[in-house]
Amino acid sequence: MKFQSFLIKYGEIALKGSNRHIFEDALLSKIKYALKHADGEFEVTKSVGRMYVEGLTDFDSDEVVGLLQKVFGITKICPVIRVPDDGFENLKGYVLDYVKNAHPELNFTFKVDCRRTRKNYPLDSQEMNALLGEVILDTYPNVRVDVHHPDVLLRVEVREHFINIYSQEIDGAYGMPVGTAGKAMLLLSGGIDSPVAGWMTAKRGVNIDAVYFHAPPYTSERAKQKVVDLAKIIARYTGKIHLHVINFTDIQMAIYEKCPHDELTVIMRRYMMKIAQKLAEDSGCQALVTGESIGQVASQTMPALCCTNAVCTMPVFRPLIAFDKQDIVDISLKIDTYETSILPYEDCCTIFVAKHPVTHPRLDVIEKSERKLDDVIEPLMAAAFESDEVIVCEQY
Ligand code: ATP
Ligand code: MG
Numbered sequence: 001m002k003f004q005s006f007l008i009k010y011g012e013i014a015l016k017g018s019n020r021h022i023f024e025d026a027l028l029s030k031i032k033y034a035l036k037h038a039d040g041e042f043e044v045t046k047s048v049g050r051m052y053v054e055g056l057t058d059f060d061s062d063e064v065v066g067l068l069q070k071v072f073g074i075t076k077i078c079p080v081i082r083v084p085d086d087g088f089e090n091l092k093g094y095v096l097d098y099v100k101n102a103h104p105e106l107n108f109t110f111k112v113d114c115r116r117t118r119k120n121y122p123l124d125s126q127e128m129n130a131l132l133g134e135v136i137l138d139t140y141p142n143v144r145v146d147v148h149h150p151d152v153l154l155r156v157e158v159r160e161h162f163i164n165i166y167s168q169e170i171d172g173a174y175g176m177p178v179g180t181a182g183k184a185m186l187l188l189s190g191g192i193d194s195p196v197a198g199w200m201t202a203k204r205g206v207n208i209d210a211v212y213f214h215a216p217p218y219t220s221e222r223a224k225q226k227v228v229d230l231a232k233i234i235a236r237y238t239g240k241i242h243l244h245v246i247n248f249t250d251i252q253m254a255i256y257e258k259c260p261h262d263e264l265t266v267i268m269r270r271y272m273m274k275i276a277q278k279l280a281e282d283s284g285c286q287a288l289v290t291g292e293s294i295g296q297v298a299s300q301t302m303p304a305l306c307c308t309n310a311v312c313t314m315p316v317f318r319p320l321i322a323f324d325k326q327d328i329v330d331i332s333l334k335i336d337t338y339e340t341s342i343l344p345y346e347d348c349c350t351i352f353v354a355k356h357p358v359t360h361p362r363l364d365v366i367e368k369s370e371r372k373l374d375d376v377i378e379p380l381m382a383a384a385f386e387s388d389e390v391i392v393c394e395q396y
Contacts, residue, residue: 001101003061003079006068007164008051011075011174026177026205027051027073033239034067037395047159048117054082065170070237072203074172078155080164088123091163092135095156098165099136099143109146110136116158132156176205178238183207184287184317185280187272188243190226190345193291193320195234195337196328200319201289202238209283210234210241210393211276213248223345231393233337240394244279247387248272251380258372261354265299266361267370269308275384277314287315293323298357307361 010027028044028051035042040059045052053068061079068077083094100106114128123131132154136143157164186198188210202208212227224245231243248271255267276288292300292308299308309316320328332338 003081005052005054005080005082006064007078007080007166008053008068008074009076009078009169009172010050010073023073023177023180024051026180027071030071030073030177030179030239031068034071034395035064038064038067040064069170069173071177072173072175072205072237073177075174077170077172078166079168079170080166083163083165085118085158085161085163088128088131091156092132094163095132095154095165096135096139098167099140099152099154102167103152106140107142108151109144109149110152110154111145111147111150112136112154112156114156114158118158118160121158128156128158173203173237175203178202178205179207181205181207182287183209183283183285184289185276185283185285186210186289187276187291188212188227188231189291190223190230190341190343191291192325192332192338192341193293193296193328194289195230195291195341196331196335197289197291197317197319198234199237199331199335199337201317202234206287208234208238208241208289209244209280209285211244211246211279213246213272213275215249215252216247218249218252219346226340226343226345228391228393229340230337231391232395233335233340235393236395237335240392242283243391243393245387245389245391246275246279246384248384251377251384254373254376254380258376259369262356262358263361263366263369264354265357266304266307266366269299269304270311270366270370271381273308273311273316275381277312278385279388280314285314287317288312289317289319291320291328292318293320293325293328296325298359301359303360303362304358307363307366310363 024046028046031044031051031053038059041056043054043056065077068074081098112129112132114125116125133145137145152167154167181204184201184206186194186208188194188198198208198210210231214224228243231241235241251271252268255264259267280288292305295301298304329338332341
């Protein structure tokens, strides 16, 4: 069956009171942005608590639904048939045609749910429900009414200038439109966790920038490309991501040479956080995001997380903090980052990792070890910032 348009429902935005238009405008622009990547031309309009996407040319329904399902803020996507408001007798005919085309097996239970925005329609909603239900029953003998658990909930909406008929509701991504909740800097590695952490934060409306620390020649171009690819996948949901690639080799080497090896990971992580925070401040981000989860590895025990966190004055969001690995994997499969994340390229943390990393680091001990870097760290940090390469990662 060919649909000309989609009715877009959104949930939480409707609760935003006087700021509601800000959220609606953001959603509208995100929908338009997503549809730029579809074949065809579309008009997106706002209309009393919902939006419509109308195809102005031919389009591939599955492609459009797939793109809309990546727009945070949308709760339901309903493919609708829009018919003229030209009398109730005609409406009966449109409804019968719709039922036959949309549910050709013609063997199901149903309920009619009519709504009227145009309140001066000659029949009220209850009368419409009853009369349309009756004509469906009379026309299709194997169709039955079930008002409690219908297989098909047939919705008929009388709007100001036309009538919508639909019975299908496809789940959207939920969340809030990206850009309505500030911006955060994601520490994006090539692993499974950080892309998921970025996606989850974006889902709450937060714009995402990202930073990746690489360590050439110990980490390869392919490892870097993998991170770029991951950023592009996340960008399908968030829109453009500015990915900062920082050369971390010399800092890592200095830590390796001067600090106790069992503390390497924690110290390294602290320098990553310091650099990320400066980049975040410079680019208007209000928080950092990592993929850390309590107890997942030695550097993510509670004492290790506390040591890492101690260098940050900015809030650090760790959306995965209480997630099991399998839950994280499930999300990464759903958002399509998993296959890329498991590609076997080296990560800077795995190359310089100690055999027996300290699992209960003490902040005073770590800080003392870091003092061994005093003579060298300033120019190394300056050089790291100097190395900043910004890659704009966009959908596809
Ligand atoms: P991930 O799957 O996200 O790599 P992980 O389980 O491998 O996480 P760690 O390697 O301990 O965990 O990293 C913890 C967090 O630190 C990551 O989720 C990420 O946010 C950040 N991080 C680690 N390595 C890098 C890197 N090379 N560049 C940027 N951020 C990194
Ligand atoms: Mg990792």
